[in-house]
Amino acid sequence: MLLSLEPRGQESRAMLWFSPLLAAILTLISGSLLFVALGLDPLLTLHTLLIAPVSDLYGLSELMVKALPILLCALGLAVAYQARIWNIGAEGQLLIGALAGSAVAVNVIDVDSRWVLALILLIGIAAGAAWAGLTAWLRTHFNANEILTSIMLNYIALNLLLYFVHGPLKDPAGMNFPESAMFGDASRLPLLTEDGRVHAGVYFALLALVAVWVLLQRSFVGFQIKVLGLDKRAAGFVGFREKRLVWLALLISGGLAGLAGVCEVAGPIGQLVPQVSPGYGYAAITVAFLGRLNPIGILFSSLLMALLYLGGESAQMTLNLPQAITQLFQGMMLFFLLACDVLILYRPRLKLRWARRQMAAVPGAV
Amino acid sequence: MDIDLLSNILFATVRCGTPLLLVALGELVCEKSGVLNLGQEGMMLFGAVIGFIVALSTGSLWLGVLLAVLAGMLLSSLFALVALVFNANQVATGLALTIFGVGLSSFVGAAWVGKPLLGFEPLVVPYLSDIPLIGRMLFAQDILVYLSFALFALVAWTLLKSRVGLVIQAVGENPNAASAMGLPVLFVRTLAVLFGGAMAGLAGAYLSLAYTPMWAENMSAGRGWIALALVVFASWRVWRLLLGAYLFGFASILYLVAQGVGLAIPSNLLAMLPYVATIVVLVLLSRNALRTRLYAPVSLGQPWQSGH
Numbered sequence: 096m097l098l099s100l101e102p103r104g105q106e107s108r109a110m111l112w113f114s115p116l117l118a119a120i121l122t123l124i125s126g127s128l129l130f131v132a133l134g135l136d137p138l139l140t141l142h143t144l145l146i147a148p149v150s151d152l153y154g155l156s157e158l159m160v161k162a163l164p165i166l167l168c169a170l171g172l173a174v175a176y177q178a179r180i181w182n183i184g185a186e187g188q189l190l191i192g193a194l195a196g197s198a199v200a201v202n203v204i205d206v207d208s209r210w211v212l213a214l215i216l217l218i219g220i221a222a223g224a225a226w227a228g229l230t231a232w233l234r235t236h237f238n239a240n241e242i243l244t245s246i247m248l249n250y251i252a253l254n255l256l257l258y259f260v261h262g263p264l265k266d267p268a269g270m271n272f273p274e275s276a277m278f279g280d281a282s283r284l285p286l287l288t289e290d291g292r293v294h295a296g297v298y299f300a301l302l303a304l305v306a307v308w309v310l311l312q313r314s315f316v317g318f319q320i321k322v323l324g325l326d327k328r329a330a331g332f333v334g335f336r337e338k339r340l341v342w343l344a345l346l347i348s349g350g351l352a353g354l355a356g357v358c359e360v361a362g363p364i365g366q367l368v369p370q371v372s373p374g375y376g377y378a379a380i381t382v383a384f385l386g387r388l389n390p391i392g393i394l395f396s397s398l399l400m401a402l403l404y405l406g407g408e409s410a411q412m413t414l415n416l417p418q419a420i421t422q423l424f425q426g427m428m429l430f431f432l433l434a435c436d437v438l439i440l441y442r443p444r445l446k447l448r449w450a451r452r453q454m455a456a457v458p459g460a461v
Numbered sequence: 462m463d464i465d466l467l468s469n470i471l472f473a474t475v476r477c478g479t480p481l482l483l484v485a486l487g488e489l490v491c492e493k494s495g496v497l498n499l500g501q502e503g504m505m506l507f508g509a510v511i512g513f514i515v516a517l518s519t520g521s522l523w524l525g526v527l528l529a530v531l532a533g534m535l536l537s538s539l540f541a542l543v544a545l546v547f548n549a550n551q552v553a554t555g556l557a558l559t560i561f562g563v564g565l566s567s568f569v570g571a572a573w574v575g576k577p578l579l580g581f582e583p584l585v586v587p588y589l590s591d592i593p594l595i596g597r598m599l600f601a602q603d604i605l606v607y608l609s610f611a612l613f614a615l616v617a618w619t620l621l622k623s624r625v626g627l628v629i630q631a632v633g634e635n636p637n638a639a640s641a642m643g644l645p646v647l648f649v650r651t652l653a654v655l656f657g658g659a660m661a662g663l664a665g666a667y668l669s670l671a672y673t674p675m676w677a678e679n680m681s682a683g684r685g686w687i688a689l690a691l692v693v694f695a696s697w698r699v700w701r702l703l704l705g706a707y708l709f710g711f712a713s714i715l716y717l718v719a720q721g722v723g724l725a726i727p728s729n730l731l732a733m734l735p736y737v738a739t740i741v742v743l744v745l746l747s748r749n750a751l752r753t754r755l756y757a758p759v760s761l762g763q764p765w766q767s768g769h
Contacts, residue, residue, distance in 0.1 A: 426561025
């Protein structure tokens with residue numbers, strides 16, 4: 096091999112933030128190669144995918160609508176991942192939040208009071224937190240691996256949602272479609288603009304962003320969470336209570352995912368449908384890592400991910416490409432990020448002897 | 462319950478447990494060498510879609526199987542590069558592999574959804590398949606199920622009786638000591654990861670070419686994850702893995718059993734059963750933390766570099 100990896104001895108802070116950028120660039124390059132292989136014009140395709148969707152005001156507002164659930168889920172995941180609690184269950188927590196919120200909403204369609212909306216949102220948050228609480232309980236009481244339990248709970252949540260949407264929550268006047276009734280006006284999140292679908296959920300997202308930032312960067316609990324993540328034994332020695340932190344991190348994580356879910360049904364969708372989430376909870380995993388588990392970083396990476404979702408839709412409409420291109424780019428980006436992260440701790444070096452021989456071969460170079 | 466129904470249940474249990482057994486065998490070898498690869502679901506799906514496309518466009522089921530195995534290995538080599546060479550966190554890399562594999566398979570397979578394919582037919586062994594109760598279970602399956610029996614025997618023999626098995630375990634238990642003895646730790650681990658990829662690809666091919674001969678997005682439905690739980694369930698012991706795979710196979714066909722005895726439970730609720738069973742089993746098995754620690758390979762999931 097011409098390249099060797101040389102330990103830096105310490106983390107490179109520049110690389111910490113350069114690596115996500117590099118990963119995004121590498122994803123673009125591999126994406127272009129893929130398009131060429133498919134016989135498409137790479138520049139045109141990238142334009143359709145990444146620029147056309149946000150080239151007008153409506154596009155930008157759609158970007159915010161899509162970024163919202165991803166941002167909320169990823170913020171929650173960041174709290175859990177800082178503690179090295181591998182919550183993969185944001186998707187299920189989101190679905191349960193949406194399901195519980197809808198269960199309330201379809202029963203209060205005729206109530207004309209804004210308190211109804213508050214109730215629906217709170218129920219959604221509580222349900223998401225409770226679903227994540229299951230994972231916390233299984234881990235703290237039974238020592239069960241949270242990766243596997245939270246994944247299993249995703250599949251269970253999806254089946255629960257399908258059961259309810261095909262059964263008890265199905266709109267009796269809905270021509271037998273698997274959908275709930277449309278929520279009452281009082282149960283919907285108010286829109287912020289005349290045209291476009293941006294809704295009041297944006298305020299919750301900003302609030303959550305600030306809250307998670309304060310929690311992680313400025314609070315003692317956040318410090319405990321980080322210590323737990325860095326060294327479990329050290330956290331035990333100084334008397335931080337692991338079980339409590341696991342509960343806390345997962346409840347926050349699940350609450351935010353539940354909020355994301357209930358905002359989707361009370362916001363842009365307006366009813367419970369089988370496809371509440373096109374994988375937002377899974378996308379949030381990539382987003383959390385890409386944003387370096389830092390709330391500000393996550394804000395940017397969630398916008399990028401939302402752009403990929405919009406781009407996937409527009410590529411399907413105009414170029415007839417499968418919409419799965421969103422997931423494909425997601426996976427590539429996370430992979431490249433992990434690979435590029437090697438640069439944080441290591442410096443790539445050309446093998447010196449080889450380099451010198453090359454130099455010597457060029458007259459006048461040495 | 463009459464004997465025909467019971468015989469059918471056993472038959473379906475083995476059929477349904479086969480993909481789990483295949484993936485779990487690969488992951489077991491991988492984990493025995495100290496590497497935790499959470500990418501099984503992604504590799505399985507990629508194997509399934511590649512196997513299906515190749516089989517449908519060339520007309521050769523076996524070519525499909527072969528390419529599916531290679532597809533699984535291809536993805537696992539990406540994992541090996543990032544997790545073993547670049548020393549990235551194995552949990553995160555495995556997750557990335559699953560996300561990537563799910564996306565890649567949906568992208569590649571978008572045009573192939575719902576196309577019909579004549580998959581592997583059952584290969585009924587005369588006379589033996591007439592044995593009451595277990596005859597159909599063991600001797601009326603398709604050839605990939607028989608292959609899974611053979612692969613089980615191979616892996617069991619390798620891990621329990623052969624020198625290769627000792628090397629794999631040495632590398633997984635104590636890579637430093639193994640390295641000091643002159644064993645090529647990274648090489649062994651890479652091979653173990655590739656084997657895991659091959660088995661996941663094969664399991665995917667089983668799904669799309671034999672179990673339900675077709676391609677649908679996410680058709681593995683979490684089997685890759687259940688297989689990971691199976692390895693924990695088996696306490697990293699190969700015989701219990703066999704038992705576990707069929708137990709989970711049984712949990713997945715319970716809805717057929719429920720229909721058979723005339724219970725009317727909504728299908729979505731019954732579809733939860735394998736996942737609920739996985740959680741229950743994890744709880745029962747992990748409750749004793751000491752036990753898990755005793756059986757798990759000591760260096761499982763930890764990055765390792767020579768010269769440390």
